[in-house]
Amino acid sequence: MSQQSLTVPAPGQAAGRGRRLLEIAGAAAIAATYIFLVLTQPADIASGPVSFSALVALGGFLLGAVLLIVAVLPVLPTSTLVLIPVALVLNVVLGQLMGTTGLPFYFDSIGTVLIAVLAGPATGAATGALSSIVWSFFNPTVLPFAAGAALIGFLAGLAARGGLFRRFYLAPVAGFVTGVLAGVVSAPIAAFVFGGTSGLGTGAIVSAFRAMGDTLLAAITKQALISDPMDKAIVFAIAALLVYALPRRTTFQFPFVRRYRVLAGNAPVAAPAPSKA
Amino acid sequence: MRARLHPLTALTAAGSVAVITVAADSWLLSLAVACAAGVLSVRAGVAGRVLPAAAVILAPLCLSLLMLHGLFFPEGHTVLAQWGPARVTTEGLGFALDLASRTAACVMVFLLFSFTVNVPDLVSALEARRVPAQFGFVLASTLTLLPAIAARLDRIRQAQESRGLVLRGGLLSRLGAVRLQMVPLVLALVDDAGNRAQALDARGFGIGGPRTSYRDVADPPAQRRFRAVALLLAAVAVALRLAASWPAAGLS
Known part of the structure; x- marks a missing residue:
């Protein structure tokens, strides 16, 4: 009886395949939009078609982010789902708290990375995209970067699955690589939707590349390659610090952490106790 | 009066206005939209929250755009002033004005929506x-x-x-x-x-299936028609922009 049920397709299997297709479609939409934007970038931005690129960038990236959310959100267990608002709040509050230290970074993805380490790549991607959508209630300029935020969450989850958070010195390395990719994907948004970056410091770096005659997209991509990897390396290190500062009882309650042995050390000995109670 | 606006009507209106503003690509229209959103926020009584929030977002962006395109715009031809590598060009200033006003319009419209919407109504x-x-x-x-x-x-x-x-x-x-x-x-x-x-x-949150809600948001037919028209207008604006700019973008 029980052996038979292993071979009979479960009713949820078709739905699961549909969701996997949605996830792939979301990722494909983001990748295709990026490639299209780079191939068709207007050679002369002064002559006008930047509005066209802005519409394509907004449409393609938002479609990808929404597809990812639709694919992932309904199948999340409640214990993971309730963490997403916490992650969003952490993104905002910790971002502001780090601002008081006077360091020139933005640190607006600490919550996303933390959730991705605890709950996996798919949850991380959905958290990143949702974070941008909810945050846009206070700051609408965050909304177009939803695809980049989803990519950060996804890559952080992959790094955790690959065991990069088991050694503390590997976490910033994973953050550095994530920053390179996320910066490159977000650059067209900054270039075509906003025409630049919103900080004076980053604006100065873009200006320097522009003065050397780069196109706007090239200048902003180079600026992102300077700022983002450093920022994400620090964010991943902070997330690793936070995960290890949390008690084992809390971190090991996540199936993702137990299954892929995300963190160094063994599960707490008291773990089987709740099943008896 | 504003409380009776269905949340989706407000959201559709904000989204359509933002899309049409981006597609139109005219700084005059962008500035007009931003001003209109400002006036509406005063009338809705949320100007005290919308305007400071918008200023915090827009001030650094506008300064950055002004510095970036005002001083360094290699594509510009009409040079107004020059100090070493920095050149103030008409095209650069125009580009900065275009993008700053466009972002300002979108930010104002969406902030007006998020500060006037009733979140429980929106959720239901x-x-x-x-x-x-x-x-x-x-x-x-x-x-x-x-x-x-x-x-x-x-x-x-x-x-x-x-x-x-x-x-x-x-x-x-x-x-x-x-x-x-x-x-x-x-x-x-x-x-x-x-x-x-x-x-x-x-309380059964994780279980799928139909749900009922105690909160019933009135959705008058007039607002449904308005939403359909707004979405149609936005789609037409996007289609026109794509049709107008596609060859230019494809050739480059």
């Missing part, structure tokens, strides 16, 4: 449109959690200060102070979330 309207219930939970939960977090962070800081935390000195001691506040905050939030998950599961 979204659920009635079969948006996953989880999305409504995340949205409403985050918006109510944020003020509570600020109060909790304040309590943690007070507790740590009473134990000898001093917020001064060099970078390392500041970072140490941040760690002393962050770890209790994150721990408490994750712990709270665990409790909330159990409470939600006990």
